[in-house]
Amino acid sequence: MSNRTTEKPITWHLACQVEDIPSDGGACALIEGEQIAIYNFSRRKEWYATQNLCPHRQQMALSRGMIGSAGEEPKVACPFHKKTFSLKSGECLSGDEFHIRTYPVKIEGDKVFVGM
Secondary structure, eight states: OOOOOOOOOOOEEEEEEGGGSOBTEEEEEEETTEEEEEEEETTTTEEEEEESEETTTTEEOGGGSEEEEETTEEEEEOTTTOOEEETTTOBBTTSSSOBOOEEOEEEETTEEEEEO
8 A cells, every 4th residue: 555645736727917916915816716815925036825714713814914934934924813824834833733725826927827
């Protein structure tokens, strides 16, 4: 018996235009019926996507959170409760057991795609 996990292939979805996401901020897009927070971390020249739902109080708010870094780790802070999450792994950096889903992002020309 193999211990390998089988990963589903990524399907890329057009989320928005680059200009729709503020520099060093985020915005929300509805993809496949799910609210996805997309972040343009322009200071780092990186893009990220996560679920928009903050698991702490079940509020659709992460796209409005502040982004920053904890050392080398890019993070987002929920605007209501200040719980912070890694934009790479989804791990809660505030010491809680919460976790958020993260998604790959690619930029082609002026279009933003999120992989699901």
